[in-house]
Amino acid sequence: MASPRGRLELLAVVPAIGLCVAGLWALRGGARVPTARAQAGEAASCAELTPSARRGKRIYQRGATSDGRVIEGAIVGGAAALSGREAACAGCHGPSGQGTSEGGITAPPLTAERRLASSGEGAGGATTAAALAAAIRDGRGPAGEWLSPVMPRYLLAEADLMDLVEYLGCVGRDLDPGVTAGSVVLGAALPLTGPDAPVGAAARDVLSAAFAEVNAQGGIYRRRLELRVEDSGGPAGEAGATRRLLDGDVLALVGSVLGGGPALRSRLEEERTPLVGPTAGYPGLPGGAGAPGLAGGAPGLAQDAIEAEAVDGAGVVFQVLPGPDVLARAAVKHFAGAPANAGAPALVVHARDRAGEAWASGARAEAARRGLPALPALSFEPGLLAPGDVAGAARARGARAVLFWGPAADLAGARAALDDAGSTAPIYAWLGSVAERAGSLSRRLSGRVLFLHAGLSGERERASGAALRAFLRRAGVAPGPIGAQASAYVAAQIAIEALKRAGAHVTREGLIAALEQLRGFDAGPAPPVTFARNRRTGVLGASLVRIDPASGAFAPVSEWLEVVP
Structure with missing residues (x-):
């Protein structure tokens, strides 16, 4: 071909x-x-x-x-x-x-x-x-x-x-679902009842406000943007809410939850319904790990998107933040970039689940790309890690670094065992696994643990946060989970830009093509987003931060570490 x-x-x-x-x-x-x-x-x-x-x-x-x-x-x-x-x-x-x-x-x-x-x-x-x-x-x-x-x-x-x-005979004059002469209907499956209702309500309100701002300026090609929300917290769950949206005719899903179930994903693919910026990264939601906002991301969901595009490069889920494999590749890039580590081995330690396997796979791939020795791996059941095994494997392999994916408590145990064994190897881990517990874990995880952060940092983070809060005040959106609000805002801005680029005769395929053309797009509280025909993850990289032992706050360690698609 x-x-x-x-x-x-x-x-x-x-x-x-x-x-x-x-x-x-x-x-x-x-x-x-x-x-x-x-x-x-x-x-x-x-x-x-x-x-x-x-x-x-x-x-x-x-x-x-x-x-x-x-x-x-x-x-x-x-x-x-x-x-x-x-x-x-x-x-x-x-x-x-x-x-x-x-x-x-x-x-x-x-x-x-x-x-x-x-x-x-x-x-x-x-x-x-x-x-x-x-x-x-x-x-x-x-x-x-x-x-x-x-x-x-x-x-x-x-x-x-x-x-x-x-x-x-009809090309250019037929209308896709959700499109009329005067409106474009976009959908979102969000938890409006149950324990995650505050997250769903926050995302809904921000999506509605972002679209209302566009409508106040005349819409897009004189079409109003309408938001249709279905409750994913109800008895039928996310799958039922998404099915109701598709049955009710929406052009696309924006900020909608998606757990990656094969039947639902198959329908999205079959109907070519794009999903922009899925909401995830919260307890109870797909990919949730208790991490707030874009810093947490959605490890399981992002990996679903990566695996989908690996098949044919034409998936319909446009994820903003990277999955575990990309984060691990950024860690290897940083480790291998130090002259003292040239050709040195590293140990991969990961939870025995889908995200953990993706972490190990990404680390191995980046090591092979850089000509490093094959990376040994140690897997464990979440919550059941024997910390001594980590210290023993690192000593036996002469590991100069440990790449860890798993719960915060297991990470703290591994760090303590390495300390006791006299190891000074840096430990790379995902920020989302500890973001909500940084204060309580500061003494146990400060210093040598380097956390991968896929969001903005420094002045750019402060400026984007201020801009988001100004938008929320201007739109009259009540205070809520700021991470959910940030994620919804980013998804809305990406969808709005793609609709503008798709032209007056917007179709699902046209919207997908427009999304594929986004390069370095500033969507607000997220790093610049880039998609392509064979790329469905908008951010491919991360920076490193560590916990300050005195304040418990995160401090930057590295510049942005971009990885090759």
Whole structure:
């Protein structure tokens, strides 16, 4: 299969002509496409696509049929193969057929009005199914001429071809769930009852206030942003709340809780419903570890997102903060960057759970990338660590550092055992595991324990915190869990920016594409966020802090440690 980079290299040497446009401009005679006037009269019918057009939309946007078959083709005489998303029309011509231009390469628009305006009704404005099939399958134009070599030659069944043609009559005029002429509906599953109700209420209020601020300025492309919230604290839980939102038609989920259940994630993927900035990192919530705010993050959920993108790079969950594997990689980067540690071994100690395994995996991967010796690992059941085992393993391996993932009490025990054994090796750990207990653990964890912090620090943290509090006062939002408020604010700002970039004809695929284009976006109380086609975690790195033994406060140790995606 050709990579996106490989396809762009081919596009750079010949005119950009994709699957759909070739058939539409190159063919003449036979059944005519509707006139501009007729198409304008049919705009209302495109709001509710026919079954055939819905199947064609899937081919256009995702390069796959409704029964799961991927579309396949080849360019330059079969020199490069394409399938799935790489073969989709939307990849070149945009999710709404608006056309794209990048690096001097232009893919023309495919909306019916633009096609007619550019070609004229008497010339390129007429096509036949037979001629279209010849262009797509054989790469031949109406006079038998070869079309551009970058136009893929596709293996499309007759029924799939007809579905695609029918959708092209509506591309750019159909409406995705949650979108009307005057509004865009966004959803959030949040705990409004039960022990975590204060967290859910805080996130809801901030999301509502952020959208209200946009609406007061005229909305986005004259559409109001509406928030629909379902209670994830009820009997049906998070899964039931999310299902109700999807059944009720929302364009996307913003700041919604998500535990990563396979059935629910599968539905989000199937319907291509993006989830921006999931709320997590609190007791009882997915990924919760008792850590407040963005400093805590969502280790389990972030790992779900990482594993999803490892499969096909096209997941729909856009997580802000890194998971355990990225944090461990940042720790290894810092350890290996010290000249005294060149080639020195380190010991990985981790809880025997999914997040702990991810921590160990990330540490091993970064060590291998840097040519370090293989990192030995010691796993334990949370709460049942034998501290002496850590000291013994560190001594036996000659470890110059310990990378620890687990509960705060186990971390304190390991540190005490290492002290008793005379070890001075630094201990790297996740800040979220101790953030709420820093004061009570200050004497036991101060000094040598270096905590990985994926949020802002120093003056930037103070400035962003002040800006958030000013927004809350301006919006009349009552004081609440500041971490939940910060997380919701970041999610809202990312979603608002992506909606602006997605254009007037917003679709789920268009919103996903807009999110993929965010680079170094300042969303407020979080490090700059970057997403990409194969990157669904916005922040890839961390800095290090330690507990000051006198004050119990956190003090910075390092600059930001960015890791390679």
